[in-house]
Amino acid sequence: PNKKRIITDTFNFPSDLYILQGIKQNLGNQHEIIRIGASDNDITPNIAELESAMNENTALVTLSHVVFKSGYIYDMQRITELAHKKGALVLWDLSHSVGSVPIELDKCNADFAIGCTYKYLNGGPGAPGFLYVNKKIQNKLSSPIWGWWGQKNPFDFGLDYEPADGAQRFLVGTQPMISLLTMEAGLEPTLQAGMDAIREKSILMTDYAVYLTENVLAKYGFTLGSPTDSSQRGSHISIRHEDGYRINRALIEEMNVIPDFRAPDNIRLGFAPLYISFAEVWEGFDRIRQVMEEKRFEKYPKQKLLVT
Amino acid sequence: PNKKRIITDTFNFPSDLYILQGIKQNLGNQHEIIRIGASDNDITPNIAELESAMNENTALVTLSHVVFKSGYIYDMQRITELAHKKGALVLWDLSHSVGSVPIELDKCNADFAIGCTYKYLNGGPGAPGFLYVNKKIQNKLSSPIWGWWGQKNPFDFGLDYEPADGAQRFLVGTQPMISLLTMEAGLEPTLQAGMDAIREKSILMTDYAVYLTENVLAKYGFTLGSPTDSSQRGSHISIRHEDGYRINRALIEEMNVIPDFRAPDNIRLGFAPLYISFAEVWEGFDRIRQVMEEKRFEKYPKQKLLVT
Structure with missing residues (x-):
């Protein structure tokens, strides 16, 4: 909470950057957002620059696992280890990799991952997104948006928020049932093929x-x-x-x-x-x-x- | 932005209260959330208490237009006027009124309204919510969540966020297309009946x-x-x-x-x-x-x- 550096890159999906910029402004512009550039003609991120930007003041490293323009794929294991050595958390955007590249978040000890289901998972436009939070840190965190599905006892309708245990605390409002149901058909071929x-x-x-x-x-x-x-x-x-x-x-x-x-x-x-x-x-x-x-x-x- | 009092009531839907509590914590606990109680046996909010709680330090008055337990309906016009006299903004939750009670947000000069479509508008569980922002203040505000559909030129994929003009700036991610399409059927009978x-x-x-x-x-x-x-x-x-x-x-x-x-x-x-x-x-x-x-x-x- 006292670390003020957030590291990302110019290859990240722009809306990931917008979210960071919005959070920075909401928290009073105390954070510094660093964007690592390319080592060549906008194809490969500069890994050496990324590594040297990670210092003891780094709160978060957040990158697209597969980047949207060039299709470059980060070494999730290696980058996560580097960040952890400096005490930083790591958030991976899996939108362009999930369903097309094997991913082992637990094995890589990743902290967070997000992604969409409307590309390789066949969800179609506006299909539900997803969130991964490492079990080790789930109960140390709470969502910035305190919705009733993240409440410990949503059907008690208590007036004060108390977060649920585990990953459920990151839920917000009622789930979009129709979109979730169509995802069953979208995910099935991926599960069958492996x-x-x-x-x-x-x-x-x-x-x-x-x-x-x-x-x-x-x-x-x-x-x-x-x-x-x-x-x-x-x-x-x-x-x-x-x-x-x-x-x-x-x-x-x-x-x-x-x-x-x-x-x-x-x-x-x-x-x-x-x-x-x-x-x-x-x-x-x-x-x-x-x-x-x-x-x-x-x-x-x-x-x-x-x-x- | 310098006003620190937020007024709501114990009749408001609990998740509206949770959102306020979450925002308060994210902004460093500088705000005071006041909950007006009942004037009788949990049926009618205490309007006199509500009125006297509105002072010059009041940033926002936020209430459910029709309250979820008793079905009491606030006089939107009157409460909005009272709040405006003190320089406060007003946000109405229309979840339990939209589609069952005529609502004139423009005429009442309401500042904000939100609501769900899954009750009287037939959207079913998790159907899309909605947001109203008065035209007069749209361009003075920005969403706390800076998503790419609120960006001025979302398909330019620029690295820095610039909010779109008008209500579009409050959009976040890609719209849930399937759920929006089913809403056409959900809304049609309401439009036909009037x-x-x-x-x-x-x-x-x-x-x-x-x-x-x-x-x-x-x-x-x-x-x-x-x-x-x-x-x-x-x-x-x-x-x-x-x-x-x-x-x-x-x-x-x-x-x-x-x-x-x-x-x-x-x-x-x-x-x-x-x-x-x-x-x-x-x-x-x-x-x-x-x-x-x-x-x-x-x-x-x-x-x-x-x-x-």
Whole structure:
């Protein structure tokens, strides 16, 4: 509580940074938020810089396990150990890794993790998020939002808040029942396939995508915006092009390929191993080739639409 | 921001109080939370006490428009005016009134309102909540939780938070799409019927329920836990009995009547005008009479179950 340094990076999802900024302001601007940058062209975070930023005044290190633009994957075990040596807690955002990369929070002794279920866990837009708090610290903490489902005896309707034991104290309001029920169907295929099989196929797919980027798309000016080593990579890659925004629009509007564009020049391609085939990966890259060959992107304005 | 007094009452929904307590602690326990009590046997809040508690140091007055146990309905216009005279802001919890009582937030010049859609708006458990912020103050405020949907340009993925203009700045994360879509069906019957017709039937139903309480149930020891004047009452009433908890269990487990029990002695009966008939009101009260006549409640323990 007396430590005032919070360490994150420029690769973290912006809303993770916004939350930190909001908390900092609510607590009277006493904290310092440090954002570690890249060691190369926005692909790999600077781990040495991260390590040297961790000092005895560090309260929290918070990072995206797999980062949203480049798909770089942090070594959770190593970073958590480094932070713990300085007495800092660690919070991992699993949004871009859960369901595509095996994760062992307990084994890594992580303190906190959060994430969404609407990417690789098939929950769809606005599906429920999740929170992990290490058993060792659950009862030392309380949620900043004291809701009735985190109350020890919610149906006593007592006027004073008393937190429940264990993870339940982090609940807030009534759970969204319809969304939770649809998650059963969303999670089932992942449980059936198993994380090891999913990761194995995911690596083969992103390796194939890297191969196609270098051997089919490079001649049109594309570069890889992701690590080449699959052990440092989640289940998506970015391909970069100075006309990336317009190429992305042509893909969506003419080619039935729906990537995300992420500024300044990333076209982000996600590979969900459960339901995407290798033939579809080839087909997708061939459509990008077509857009370039036929210069289909040139008719779109450089001015961005509101939703990308 | 320099005012430190928050006024609420013991009738407010407990989780509203918990949220206030959590905020108070997060902000370093500088605020004073005052809870106004009842002027009678837990049916009517003490309005004189409420009025005299409002002083120049009052930041916020926050109340449930219709209170959850007794169904008492505050005069929104009058209380809002009183608070504004002292320079305080007013937040109304509409959970027990929206969809059953006409509400004119703009006309009353209310500052904030919140509420749930899972009662009279048919959203079901965990359906989306809502927030109202008066247009005059929207841009002077920001949410304590800085999420990406409250960001001015969420798809720019900028690293620094800048709040959107207007009410959009109070959004947080991605909206729960499935739950929002089901709300269309939930809201449609209310829009078709119109609030005036709903309120008219609601008053007739609660009047009838009060009549049955006094003429059928009184001889078994029941008293009315709600105002007798329908203009001071929402769309539910409480009937009180010292064996209320056990009577409630007998109704649920044997009679297919599902009220809520609210300690210490309230059996809360809700009347949703859209789909409950007068014949069903009579039938419900007759089943309560049966439970008493046949002493069916006596076989249940006084020890409470976890969910009531």
